[in-house]
Amino acid sequence: MPVATAESTAALRVHESKNVELVAYHSLGKRPNFKMALQVVDGRWYLYTGHFWHNGWTIVDVTDPYRPEVVKHWEGPKVNTWTLQVQVADGKLITALEKIGTWLDPARAALWGFDPSQPTWEEGALIWDVKSPLEPRLLGHFHTGGFGTHRNFYDGGRYMHLAANMEGYRSNIYVIVDISDPANPREVSRWAVKGQRRDEPAEPQLASLHGPPYVEGDRAWLSYGRAGAVLLDISDVTKPRLVSQFSIGDFGSIMGCHTYLPLKERKMAILTTEAILEDNRDSANLVALMDLSDETKPRAMSILPTPIPSEQAAYTSYAQRGGKFGPHNIHMPHHQSCLAKVGNLLHLTYFAGGLRLYDIRDPYQPREIGYFVPGDPQERLARPYLPTKLVPQYEDILIDSRGFIYVGDRNYGLTVLRYTGPDLGG
Amino acid sequence: MEAAADTVPVITLTGFLGSGKSTLLNAVLGSNAMPPVAVIVNELGEIPIDHALIENVSEGIAVLPSGCVCCAVRSDLEYTLRELYLKRVRRAIPDFRAVVLETTGLADPGPVLQTLFSRPVRELRYTAGIVLTTVDCTHAADTLSAYPEAMRQIAVADRLVLTKSDLSSPHELRATGDWIDTLNPAAPRIVTTKGNAALDELFGRGFPDALHTESAEMDRWFTTAEPRSSHANTIRAYSYSIPSPLEWERVHAALKDLLASHGEHILRAKGLLQIVGIDQPVVLQAVHHTLYPPDLLSGWAEHPRESRLVVIVDGIEREIVDRAVAAC
Numbered sequence A: 001m002p003v004a005t006a007e008s009t010a011a012l013r014v015h016e017s018k019n020v021e022l023v024a025y026h027s028l029g030k031r032p033n034f035k036m037a038l039q040v041v042d043g044r045w046y047l048y049t050g051h052f053w054h055n056g057w058t059i060v061d062v063t064d065p066y067r068p069e070v071v072k073h074w075e076g077p078k079v080n081t082w083t084l085q086v087q088v089a090d091g092k093l094i095t096a097l098e099k100i101g102t103w104l105d106p107a108r109a110a111l112w113g114f115d116p117s118q119p120t121w122e123e124g125a126l127i128w129d130v131k132s133p134l135e136p137r138l139l140g141h142f143h144t145g146g147f148g149t150h151r152n153f154y155d156g157g158r159y160m161h162l163a164a165n166m167e168g169y170r171s172n173i174y175v176i177v178d179i180s181d182p183a184n185p186r187e188v189s190r191w192a193v194k195g196q197r198r199d200e201p202a203e204p205q206l207a208s209l210h211g212p213p214y215v216e217g218d219r220a221w222l223s224y225g226r227a228g229a230v231l232l233d234i235s236d237v238t239k240p241r242l243v244s245q246f247s248i249g250d251f252g253s254i255m256g257c258h259t260y261l262p263l264k265e266r267k268m269a270i271l272t273t274e275a276i277l278e279d280n281r282d283s284a285n286l287v288a289l290m291d292l293s294d295e296t297k298p299r300a301m302s303i304l305p306t307p308i309p310s311e312q313a314a315y316t317s318y319a320q321r322g323g324k325f326g327p328h329n330i331h332m333p334h335h336q337s338c339l340a341k342v343g344n345l346l347h348l349t350y351f352a353g354g355l356r357l358y359d360i361r362d363p364y365q366p367r368e369i370g371y372f373v374p375g376d377p378q379e380r381l382a383r384p385y386l387p388t389k390l391v392p393q394y395e396d397i398l399i400d401s402r403g404f405i406y407v408g409d410r411n412y413g414l415t416v417l418r419y420t421g422p423d424l425g426g
Numbered sequence B: 001m002e003a004a005a006d007t008v009p010v011i012t013l014t015g016f017l018g019s020g021k022s023t024l025l026n027a028v029l030g031s032n033a034m035p036p037v038a039v040i041v042n043e044l045g046e047i048p049i050d051h052a053l054i055e056n057v058s059e060g061i062a063v064l065p066s067g068c069v070c071c072a073v074r075s076d077l078e079y080t081l082r083e084l085y086l087k088r089v090r091r092a093i094p095d096f097r098a099v100v101l102e103t104t105g106l107a108d109p110g111p112v113l114q115t116l117f118s119r120p121v122r123e124l125r126y127t128a129g130i131v132l133t134t135v136d137c138t139h140a141a142d143t144l145s146a147y148p149e150a151m152r153q154i155a156v157a158d159r160l161v162l163t164k165s166d167l168s169s170p171h172e173l174r175a176t177g178d179w180i181d182t183l184n185p186a187a188p189r190i191v192t193t194k195g196n197a198a199l200d201e202l203f204g205r206g207f208p209d210a211l212h213t214e215s216a217e218m219d220r221w222f223t224t225a226e227p228r229s230s231h232a233n234t235i236r237a238y239s240y241s242i243p244s245p246l247e248w249e250r251v252h253a254a255l256k257d258l259l260a261s262h263g264e265h266i267l268r269a270k271g272l273l274q275i276v277g278i279d280q281p282v283v284l285q286a287v288h289h290t291l292y293p294p295d296l297l298s299g300w301a302e303h304p305r306e307s308r309l310v311v312i313v314d315g316i317e318r319e320i321v322d323r324a325v326a327a328c
Helices: A106-111 B021-029 B077-089 B111-118 B119-123 B141-147 B148-157 B168-184 B199-203 B215-222 B248-265 B319-328
Strands: A014-018 A022-024 A033-040 A043-053 A057-061 A070-076 A088-089 A090-100 A124-129 A139-144 A159-165 A173-178 A186-191 A214-215 A219-223 A229-233 A241-246 A257-263 A268-273 A289-290 A299-303 A346-349 A355-359 A366-373 A392-397 A404-409 A414-419 B008-015 B037-041 B056-058 B061-063 B069-072 B098-103 B126-136 B158-163 B188-189 B236-244 B264-272 B282-287 B307-314
Touching: A014 A022, A022 A366, A022 B141, A033 A088, A033 A355, A033 A392, A043 A090, A070 A106, A124 A159, A173 A299, A219 A268, A229 A257, A257 B111, A268 A366, A268 B264, A346 A392, A346 B199, A366 A414, B008 B111, B021 B037, B021 B056, B021 B282, B037 B077, B069 B077, B077 B098, B077 B111, B077 B119, B098 B126, B111 B126, B111 B148, B111 B264, B111 B282, B119 B126, B126 B141, B126 B148, B126 B215, B141 B168, B148 B168, B148 B264, B148 B307, B236 B319, B248 B264, B248 B282, B248 B307, B248 B319, B307 B319
Parallel strands: B008 B098, B008 B126, B037 B069, B037 B098, B126 B158, B158 B188
Antiparallel strands: A014 A366, A022 A414, A033 A043, A043 A057, A057 A070, A088 A090, A090 A124, A124 A139, A159 A173, A173 A186, A214 A219, A219 A229, A229 A241, A257 A268, A268 A289, A289 A299, A346 A355, A355 A366, A392 A404, A404 A414, B056 B061, B061 B069, B236 B307, B264 B282, B264 B307
16 A cells, blocks of 8 residues: 555646656655665566655655655664665665764754764664565664765675775775675775875865765776765775776865766766855866776866756746755666666756756767756755755656656655657667 | 666567458467467557457557457557556556567558667667568569568568468469568568467567577577579678677677668668677667667577677668678
């Protein structure tokens, strides 16, 4: 039985769209969704999601994407713990646990639900068996000894690849964990940049691995914050070895490099930063198409053009309408056959700019080819303090292999979209 | 690239007017061994199904007692396949394991294949399955002389179903065989009377599961008999065997160039390729100007691994295709 029935797409007003069609909208019981993952079992498509402001995880049956149904919600550790991130592969669900508001000042952390009177939190990564898709069974818990983990990578098999704050470190580092015995997850190796260990002098700018550490063959692609985009050779998983590092200097928010996704067949990668401050107070954020034909010398070929409102819009500048405006997430396939591959069409969430679609056939001249921007949310969900002004804030994205696009926002539930533009191939 | 999971093959059943498509379809749907399939026809009334046996018809979709689903093409093929997909996942119709698409007798199969290989259709978990072409042995020679569509239907077929053989004279049978030797010597020929044919022969062993997974099955495409030019037509099938593994970048570039320059003359190309760095066989398909995203098969058959490529053309010289293959 569905926990919550599908809602009318009328709940979501379309403000601007080109080559993108609204398929469905579901508020998920007024719990905005964040990181999403998908598995197909017996012909049914299950979307697993963490939540932006709420504890726990939700499973949405999206077999019929025009009628998504919430089929399960369950709670995670509650005290001072974020449960934002999920990944599913090989019948296993990996959920991140992280201290709420690690990087925020205490007043802001309190708005996210941090209770300073209880100086504890849960941290690490939980490993669940989801072969019975609606009955997650906890198999094990990897502890970091630090603040926990953020965006992790798992594509099945023996190893999960974490962006983890281990004991003794100032920020998140890369940790490979063997989960062949999921009840006893075991660290295989770790890799950090200079200045992350608490027993060494801090660097002027603290770097932190945002993740996921995206693994392609024997390489790990690390979005390493202020340390830029890092490529490691992990052919020996016990000894990760640096192949190359691409600095983005003072571009981007305090976050630095947020995503580093390889497009292996094209010997390319996509590098993104994430807008952090509202009203464009960050140093300019960017998304770059990278040439990795020589993996030891990564080189930016182009930067995606900044979105400009169309004539349909009631405003002339996204940057001036409030909230954050800048890149955040791209779709990451995690080598799952139920997820879309990244071809010549790049989908990017852009906070107040909604969803932006780029034709990247010519990596030197990427062009915007479509977009979807909803109207302003009609209410604040839970207790968010952001955006200060209530405008769309598109956060995360996942695309299934049927072409249906799932999007999360700070004040909207699950939005399902579909690209209707020309076939770009690839 | 990875092997497609959970996909539904779409089999194209083509053949000229009166060549026995509907008779074959009806016989197949009546077989106890037939797994549940969805059948797409141009008009529901065209298919001579006993209407008393149809359990219900709603929104143009009929459900047969066997659990098979029949519908007519609505709006266009892509729309129809999307509707079938959504009705299936909504459980409004019984599940189906394959789709059989019956084309009109005058259809050029090229555009149909282009739709089946297109991104929107592949995204809905459909894969292009085999092309079955019915050939009426009593009229083949006359029809083929007069209608280029009929020649193309035979040229692009993966299998040929020879119908009405019991009604044909030895001369007619020989004439039909001659035409097929010219147009498509490689495709297996299945002789039927009144639509009776074993499902294994028509669709392959293990249908529908094995359709895209067995390289032994794929091998049937590539018997290397060269066409005999006993008829004045411009359709030719050129086949190639390449023993050493190929570089994907070179194959891709060479075939793209060939299709860009001569696509209007290329009815179909299909390849089973051994690519450096990839353990499994890579399946390539092209129709006219478009090379479609490759698929992976689960593994090689027993025989020595080698790449096979068949290019079916209308009106270009062998040397042009030879040069493209040499550049792979």
